[in-house]
Amino acid sequence: MALVKIAPSILTADFGRLAEEVRAAELGGADMLHLDVMDGRFVPNITFGAVVVDALRKVTRLPFDIHLMCVEPERLIEQYAETADTINVHIEVSPHINRTLDTIRRMGKRAGVCINPGTPIGAIEESFPDLDQVMVMTINPGWGGQQMIPAQLEKVARIRRLLDAGGFPAEIEIDGGVKAGNIAQCVRAGANVVVCGSSVYNPAKPVAENIAELRRAAG
Numbered sequence: 001m002a003l004v005k006i007a008p009s010i011l012t013a014d015f016g017r018l019a020e021e022v023r024a025a026e027l028g029g030a031d032m033l034h035l036d037v038m039d040g041r042f043v044p045n046i047t048f049g050a051v052v053v054d055a056l057r058k059v060t061r062l063p064f065d066i067h068l069m070c071v072e073p074e075r076l077i078e079q080y081a082e083t084a085d086t087i088n089v090h091i092e093v094s095p096h097i098n099r100t101l102d103t104i105r106r107m108g109k110r111a112g113v114c115i116n117p118g119t120p121i122g123a124i125e126e127s128f129p130d131l132d133q134v135m136v137m138t139i140n141p142g143w144g145g146q147q148m149i150p151a152q153l154e155k156v157a158r159i160r161r162l163l164d165a166g167g168f169p170a171e172i173e174i175d176g177g178v179k180a181g182n183i184a185q186c187v188r189a190g191a192n193v194v195v196c197g198s199s200v201y202n203p204a205k206p207v208a209e210n211i212a213e214l215r216r217a218a219g
């Protein structure tokens with residue numbers, strides 16, 4: 001089985017030194033960078049948008065995994081045409097998901113759908129053929145540093161079984177509460193990509209050390 005990819009989220013990084021923090025992840029061996037765009041409507045917080053993502057594009061070669069926690073995400077997609085590798089939209093605010101995923105793919109980007117803990121798998125099943133990845137939220141989105149909701153790993157395993165049974169190549173990304181202590185379980189459940197926010201950016205240890213520890217623990 002392919003090694004899991006580690007996608008640090010900058011949400012708990014030092015925003016006053018963002019370029020440095022991003023470079024630290026790249027030097028530390030991150031596989032991609034997870035960028036949490038929050039609009040203050042779908043989730044209470046507001047983080048950053050395309051202007052900041054454009055600036056970060058100039059300081060790293062890491063692929064960008066854009067997580068749009070925004071209502072009407074289809075209106076924002078084009079702003080990431082130059083910078084994103086993957087654009088992920090939430091199913092809960094995407095009534096026209098087929099068209100939205102099609103738009104993302106026509107832009108030459110990988111298309112992902114995010115699913116909240118309370119949303120049933122059935123809401124995304126029809127989209128399996130159109131997806132490059134499914135992002136399973138193992139927390140309720142909005143903040144970094146929350147505890148993983150363990151039952152969501154069972155949901156990951158169910159999605160993995162459905163994708164495999166249908167022959168769909170979509171990857172599974174887990175977002176929320178991933179730590180060295182549970183990353184192996186995420187991989188066992190069927191994740192190919194793990195978002196690591198506070199387990200990478202925290203005051204306890206340097207970024208590179210945290211990434212190395214996560215990779216070791218992933219097995």
Ligand code: DX5
Nearest residue numbers: 009011141142145177197198
């Ligand atoms: C929260 C974001 C996550 C967040 C994860 O809504 O989607 O990407 O940064 O942070 P941790 O890894 O600390 O749970």
Ligand code: ZN
Nearest residue numbers: 009036067175
């Ligand atoms: Zn995220």
